[in-house]
Amino acid sequence: MIIKTLQFFHKIRKADIVKVFSFTAISTLVRMITGFITVKVVAVTIGPTGIALLGQLNNFSNITMTVASGGINNGITKYVAEYKDSPSKIRLFLSTALQITLILSIICSFALIFLSGFLSKLILLDIKYKYVFVLFGISLILYSLNLYLMSILNGLKEFKKYVKINIISSIIGLIFTLGLVWLMGLEGALISAVTSQSIIFFLTLIMLIKSPWFILKNFQIRISIPILKKYLHFSLMTLVTAATVPVSQLMVRSYVISNLTINEAGWWEAMNRISNMYLMIITSSFSVYYLPRLAELKDNSEIRKEIYTSYKIILPVLILGFIGIYLFRDFIIHLLFSSEFFPMRDLFLWQLIGDLFKISSWLLAFLMIAKSMTGLFIITEILSSVLFVGFSIFLINIHGLIGITQAYTLNYFIYLLIMLIVFRKMLFSKKTILSKKINNPAIVN
Secondary structure, three states: OOOHHHHHHHHHHHHHHHHHHHHHHHHHHHHHHHHHHHHHHHHHHHHHHHHHHHHHHHHHHHHHHHHHOOOHHHHHHHHHHHHHHHHHHHHHHHHHHHHHHHHHHHHHHHHHHHHHHHHHHHOOOOOHHHHHHHHHHHHHHHHHHHHHHHHHHHOOOOOHHHHHHHHHHHHHHHHHHHHHHHHHOHHHHHHHHHHOOOHHHHHHHHHHOOOOOOHHOOOOOOHHHHHHHHHHHHHHHHHHHHHHHHHHHHHHHHHHHHHOOHHHHHHHHHHHHHHHHHHHHHHHHHHHHHHHHHOOOOOOOHHHHHHHHHHHHHHHHHHHHHHHHHHHHHHHHHHHOHHHHHHHHHHHHHHHHHHHHHHHHHHHHHHHHHHHHHHHHHHHHHHHHHHHHHHHHHHHHHHHHHHHHHHHHHHHHHHHHHHHHHHHHHHHHHOOOHHHOOHHHHHOO
């Protein structure tokens, strides 16, 4: 038994995903620490009401930034990873992606500035925050370009530069946010939410300007219509996610504000922030390793092996981590927030169970992105968001605020079941029927 256990851990240690996970551990740790500090200072400074408004703005900015970047960044990572040994094809993908990004960013920037007053009243409930959306419009193009460059870096698997940029970005973002919050309070937090990511572009540019692929001829070819159509699959998938997940959260938060209290909306937003911080450890490895790896694999048996290995490594770590988080939830609330947030302790159990189902389902859902399974992805995303809103309203009326986290758990349990049904042949059959299907997007769309 001991020998088998040692052999198991030896295999895990040698797995590629563990190597990448270890490599990104420092970056993730820095992001978590800076995130902890930011959340603590912001929570103490602006309280639950401010956290609720900041949550509304973050949901809106996530939607806008996704639209401005064209929703093609997963596509850039996939195709760069797939064709990195073919310079002529890489030029087509990079040039087309850059022009898509620039055109959409400029359109979104003008829209934000023109509609700033309307958006201020709609999202932040007061026209006095109009200038926040004007600043957002001015800085948006820099955010989109930074995301574009980071997606290329990820596809090329230049992990050292990727991690280094993320570490420095986290530190700069912390200083920028704390400075604005200290000087301006809630308004500083709102400004930081829509501008902090944009200033990182200059850092990324400096870090990449001497890279061998960072040459003018890789970015100056006209838009390729066939390549544009390929990116369209990823645009549809990403934009659907951007239009469903944040919108569903906006709707649920608005329902809580209207039917419970804005403080309770702030407690739920605080729970989401904690969730996002610990899930960062997993999702960072997903974006850096898992998506490019799935995009590379062609054989069904290899894909199945990769997914099984990921489950064996990630799920035990998640379960142990979640048990620890639940046991120390009071300490975590005290460390990150203030006594005003203590009632949120009741949200932890269902949130943690929901997060376990969420990551378990994502290990399969990423396959839909990697293999351009556009139609299936869109259907499942819309269904998941509709179920979340419906379950939340139903359970809030029965159990109060805790009903949201119960709805979250139920929703991702159903989503996981759907993923298991969709990929059952690949996961549990020795035949390679699905391998043909997942490598031909036209079949599934």
